[in-house]
Amino acid sequence: MGVNMNFSRNMDDEYEKLFRRMNPPRVVIDNESCKNATVIRVDSANKHGILLEVVQILTDLNLIITKAYISSDGGWFMDVFNVTDHDGKKVTDEAILKYIRKSLGPESCSTSSIRSVGVKQTMEHTAIELLGSDRPGLLSEVSAVLTNLKCNIVNAEVWTHNTRAAAVMHVTDEKTGSAITDPQRLSVIKELLCNVLAGGNRVRGASSVVTEEVTHTERRLHQMMFADRDYERVDDDDYVDEKSRPKVTVVNLSDNDYSVVTIQCKDRAKLLFDIVFTLTDMQYVVFHASIDSEGPNAYQEYYIKHIDGSPVKSDAERHRVIQCLEAAIKRRVSEGLKLELCATDRVGLLSDVTRIIRENSLTVTRAEVTTKGGKAVNTFYVGGASGCLVESKTIESIRQAIGNTILKVKGKPEELKPAPQDSPTRFLFGGLFKSRSFANFGMVKSYS
CATH class of the missing domain: 3.30.70.260 (ACT domain)
Incomplete structure (x- = not known):
């Protein structure tokens, strides 16, 4: 049984690689259409964790994501990000733009550079x-x-x-x-x-x-x-000022296809990365999302399902998602x-x-x-x-x-x-x- 499961998993991996090579991702960087930000559009074959890959690459470049629109229903992943540098200006450094194209574009599909987010091999330390x-x-x-x-x-x-x-x-x-x-x-x-x-x-x-x-x-x-x-708080005294507490809600749509997660909190650097990573690590898939962080506060909305295709199933699961997202926001505050x-x-x-x-x-x-x-x-x-x-x-x-x-x-x-x-x-x-x-x-x- 174990051999058959490994064989099936390897076949799925090879099929995914082949599909990505036949349908390479496309990256468009636009510095003209938006007055205050650089617009980055990413179209790619869909796979679990791809949103996290894209967000991490942009975050590791110390870019600020002010707005984002995400859709990944079906077999295709389409993202639009409005980004600025740390000074709030458009991204014009050609070395950074070249790195984005290389990391997210067709070159990322070559067998010699399959993306492995978060892994850097080194023997220096x-x-x-x-x-x-x-x-x-x-x-x-x-x-x-x-x-x-x-x-x-x-x-x-x-x-x-x-x-x-x-x-x-x-x-x-x-x-x-x-x-x-x-x-x-x-x-x-x-x-x-x-x-x-x-x-x-x-x-x-x-x-x-x-x-x-x-x-x-x-x-x-x-x-x-x-x-x-660490998300299990002893009590709610962590939030002496209730205004500082992130507002996180999780509700199921009436047709019960998706669970909708909404987050309102004070904006900060790498907030989007922390949220997307937590959802991905908890085995949820983001199908649609809208992010607006242009002011002092951030508003984020995610349409999610568990990796098995189900929405949030119980009050206990809903409470755990809320706790974990609150913790992800507060850890880096x-x-x-x-x-x-x-x-x-x-x-x-x-x-x-x-x-x-x-x-x-x-x-x-x-x-x-x-x-x-x-x-x-x-x-x-x-x-x-x-x-x-x-x-x-x-x-x-x-x-x-x-x-x-x-x-x-x-x-x-x-x-x-x-x-x-x-x-x-x-x-x-x-x-x-x-x-x-x-x-x-x-x-x-x-x-x-």
Whole structure:
């Protein structure tokens, strides 16, 4: 039976490849018909997940999708996207336009370049996945452990949601600058990181995975938090301001052919990707969709069916779809003050910076770490203790500690709280080894 199923699946794959080669996708990029945006039209043979492929390619190019119209009934997929660059201008960079045509057009059907969204093969670094209970100082402790183990963090993304934290980090060996391959050393890294993640003493578990597989980081973070069931809120107190809560509804049409999902929320970067990925990963197919994000708020409407062809079947399933979409929206919400650090990369940089943030009693709600050409660009979203606004004096303390020329503070004026006149500057130099998790350092060995 298993052999027959594999044979049937392989035949379906070969038929799909043949059909796509006989009916290659067509991409039209139009910078004339719309006053404020570049219009991208994609026509292609339909297959499950194709919408996610297209949206991910546009999103990974840091393009903003302001409007979209999607239709994929039958065997054909037709999309129209209105996109701009991050400055709100039309996309005119010929290198970007060429990449879009190559990635979504006829060349994507060649056997040598079959699209595999989210997979980038590389042996330049080792990928580490972390999942556990969120707490103040967690990123600082993880970074310090990796630095002590002679690991350089070249890329990392950290999300927190509903008391949980997930991270995907790419590290290299301090000495060789390449991936870490020694099994014993990898085992020690995993064990020590698990000890740090378990330091919160929460009921729910923690995990640390070291792998050579490199997947699309943001997709993997969604998958990790979804598998951890972060969408199950203890209560609704997450939304102190009910206005900040996404409005998600799921209703079945009267003929019961489709379920209609509508989403209204504050617009932000990569919102469409997060929604489409969640629906796709939950095994739903988007047949029609309309997206409008030209103002401060986004309105999205999806006509969906389960991959087995059925609409949403029960109230329990409807409730789960709503919960999962709300979680997908909230995971990437950038709460807190935005700090941008740009500096020459070195081993221990992230550890030093996050230590300073922790010692100033700030918590990191989200972080992005990138390294390119010897330069490190780190972005942190930080908040004060118990959700309080960050004092301006605290930011000045951090600035003085890491240098005025490399730290930029971005955010609205109301996100900074003026410090009381008699409030002393809070900066503690001696707190690094007082953290309870560093008792685990006795296990660390030197690898030279």
